[in-house]
Amino acid sequence: MTSVLAVLEQRDGALRGVSHEVVTAARRLADALGGTVEALLLAPRPDVKGVDALGRFGADKVTVLHHATVFARYAPEACARAVTTRATGGKHAAVLLAASATGRDLAPRVAAQLGVPLASDAIDLSADGDALVVTRPVYAGKALLKIKMTARPAVVSLRPSVFTPVERPKAGTLETPSLASGDSGRVVVREVKAAPAGSLDVGEAPIVVSGGRGLKEPANFKVLEDLARAFGGRAAVGASRAVVDAGWRPHADQVGQTGKTVSPTLYIAVGISGAIQHLAGMRTAKVIVAINRDKDAPIFKVADYGIVGDLFEVVPKLTEEIKKLDG
Amino acid sequence: MAPKFQGVDFYEVDGLLSEDERAVRDTVRAWVDDNLIPIIGTQYSAGRFPKQLIPAMAELGLFGANLPETYGCAGLNNVAYGLIMQELERGDSGVRSFASVQGALVMFPIHEFGSEDQKRRWLPQMASGQVIGCFGLTEPDYGSNPAGLITTAKPAPGGEGWVLNGTKMWITNGSTAQIAIVWAKTGALDDPGSIRGFLVPTDAKGFTAKDQTGKLSLRASDTSELVLEDVRVSKDALLPKSEGLKSPLSCLTAARYGIAWGAVGAAMACYDEALQYAKARVMFGKPIAGFQLQQARLVEMLSEITKAQLLCLQLGRLKDQGQATPQQVSLAKRNNVSMATDVAREARRLLGANGILAEYQAMRHLANLESVYTYEGTHDVHTLILGQEITGLNAFA
């Protein structure tokens, strides 16, 4: 019986939302292969908030491997070793991780240790006999590459916000072994400093409200922050390269070729003209809304819905209407 | 925000360049995009030469780039030098003029006509941008006819050195320069054979430089009048190997060579801007690039640029072989500057009303190129140089 290993993430004692996406993708793949989903979470303590819900998304078995000091924070070498140990022996058809900051660091280590290739940032995944077929963006999203992976396991990292979590309940049997070795490895994460401002990361938020030079001044980003807040914690504020280079917004918020590539459910581009490099960063969003006073702005060509007008008039009105919705 | 310049190369001229030449071109191109283009519109409007760029230009190695490494220069070949001028003028003719003067009109004559001492004293400092120079040949009454210049250099009374008297006009870098190469007659005023070059420190007593005002062209460049009233210089000021009119003329040929390339750069900038604009500007429901008259404009521009590119490259190769004649340089300067003014004008027209704004490049290039058409030998003078060359008959006067 083949299985798919889903490697999950937690932070500060709670399961990270992106983990549901990984389990969902694992479940879909396991169903195609007629197999099971094993979820693996490395945590400081066995009781991680949200773990009990993993069965709902399709995990047959959930393992929380814990160690108070080694897994207090991400430990690249210890985590890689733990995943590799679990995945050795070829019992898994695939090892899936989120292509989050941690996943991007962990996946190549695991793949190299297992001596198998890695497909990064996948947006689609299917089985072809014993092999895995993965679709992933290349050239900053200007093209898609469809590849076949014949090694076992195939290690794949998944682009966040693409594999919408779907409930497909399975047993979700939980076991909580503790890690035997106390060795964190040579690379030690001393601390995680708070990032300036916003808590929700642009790369993972389901709704992104992005601003460009049309905002005219850094202080005016407040109208976007108000709009983001109106979505009740589901929205992050992004920025075009122009305003990041001008120092108005931090690089972590930049959407575009040299910033983050995002795939939110809803992307609202405010005062952004739509240069190719920006489009490369958000064109895979499910729904794109553009607000710009120039009706010839290229952004309107990619937007599903657009409003031509003064953003200082339109955005506050939108904030008002959104607030009315949820009540 | 304009996308980065991708080059204009319809005939794969890049494939005819060496790896180094491409690398030089790419480096200066990136530097111009990052440092010059963002500020040039405002500098031009304000009538200011962006002096703050001098240290970066020097560090890049732009000054006297085709002079030997022994003197602190980059030691590039002439094709690479031409490509530098092309990219600088793609930014602005005034800024390219600064580099032309510094390299071809001051460092070149020092290298060509100076003593070893003079070379060692001045060239490294000029390569590093610490010393700026200017070239004093043209006078208020002697432009196209430099042979008639009336600035004099007489032996100083009581022994060593010289005393210079005269006025020079239209001198690029004049007010910024620490050193001026002044061409003056040591003999009779009707004897152009007595013209010699003198290295005059601009802080010498009796020397004044004053910027000419009211310019509607080359506004991002310092153009000055120089007045020499009994300026005394030591005997070491004479460029010992300078001899007659042919000396300053050979400097002009060196500068004109760079200008032939520079004009192509200006034309490329105008064409690229016009093309991007035409593709984005929608009128009557479609981009104006889809209308026949605008396509004709763009095609004409591309044709002229392509021809001029090939002209420059062959000229550069000839120069590197030591075979380029002044007349060959004349043909390139004349042709390329003329075509560039046409390209700039047509680009300005394609841009419509937007084309009159400093935010767009075409009109600035158009205005600048009028100066480039006139200086370093007017278009008409080059016509006569070539006419004489091919017919054997002097039609100057």
Place this chain on the structure above:
Amino acid sequence: MKIAVCIKRVPDSETRVKIAADGKTLDEAGVKFIVNPYDEFALEEALRRKEQAGSGEVVVVSLGPAAAQETIRAALAIGADSGVLLQADRVPADGLEVARALAAELKDGGFDLILFGKVAIDDSNHQVGPMVAELLGLPCVTAITHLELGAGQGTAEREVEGGIEVVEFPFPAVLTTDKGLNEPRLPSLKGIMAAKKKPLAVKPITLPAGSIEVLAMLPPPDRKAGKIVGEGGAAVPELVRLLREEAKVL
């Protein structure tokens, strides 16, 4: 300090992507190639560290076709001391094979640091650097935006969702670099001339195909044409209605 910087020759980020006739690769006609932008941060960091130490050596290593010599020369022009090209006409899609070839070359180099850009902008794989580290048994920190070096050990920072990880590691180590680490310098024209005299070794290699097979390269899915809902604040209620009832995202 002996530092190796691994660089990759990639198509310029402004390239319009056209798929070749084989349906699997990029059509390279008219494509301009550059040093991978993320590798520039790595090269700049290496040069700064060498300058700070007062002495040392920066070696640039690249795996690619013969034309990658020009890419290495560009790095030499910026200031690297020597270069090595592992010349392979066919570079497999399998990053692990690339990592194996690089690791074999770097193994006995005695490097204090081996730097990579965090990702190449063509394949977007995000993997070769850390894979090389694993193969060489070296500590590795990825996507660093800040670096401090002490005696035999260093501290780096990297962006994670909602925070910045502060990571300590010993040398020798492999680091991959992200935007924000430094401001890469341009080559000087003298540097371009000097690059010609610096050693550049070309070593032809053949890599195994690996176990990733490219089935196809496809254009991104076309988005359906959108519509302008209206003008100004008055159009907002209709927009919200459409997002709710038609797009179903609210």
